[in-house]
Amino acid sequence: MFMYVFSVVLIIAANIFYNICQKATPQKANPFIALFATYAIASIVTLILFHFSKTDKGFLGSIKDLNWTSIVLAFCIVGLEFGYIMAYRSGWSISVCPLVANSILAVLLIPIGIFIFKENFELNKLFGIIFCIIGLVLINRN
Structure with missing residues (x-):
């Protein structure tokens, strides 16, 4: 642990x-x-x-x-x-760039984990993807 x-x-x-x-x-x-x-x-x-x-x-x-x-x-x-x-x-900005990059990365790694590494896909991951996308839209609004 x-x-x-x-x-x-x-x-x-x-x-x-x-x-x-x-x-x-x-x-x-x-x-x-x-x-x-x-x-x-x-x-x-x-x-x-x-x-x-x-x-x-x-x-x-x-x-x-x-x-x-x-x-x-x-x-x-x-x-x-x-x-x-x-x-x-x-x-x-240092407060936005990693957040945007890592949110997009997280969304893109989910299908890679599922199809290449045979990881499970649960409903909570779908909600995570949705929240990441919402977060990206909100953080990039002027």
Whole structure:
């Protein structure tokens, strides 16, 4: 139960600081250099954390366990990071942009969960979709 709650709290805390950092990235900074610096530091941090993780395989043995998802995820992360930097630079507010993006994401992930991952679809998910759409309409009204 601890990990169930802790993981969501970590996601929320990381997302708060993520959006603060994206919004505060200097306008004059090249977004790709900003991303390069971010991922260079992230690479060092993950290598240090890997050193303390429990594995019998070592670094190269663990790399052999990877598949195509790490490559695609790298492109997705760069797209996500670049998208947020450009969204904030184009005028999106920090209080609205993630809400709009994540509401649309939630609605789009429901059919993916149902058809690809065979997750259940209950009536409460339909109401969630409806509320997300209503929320998007209300938050984007001038």
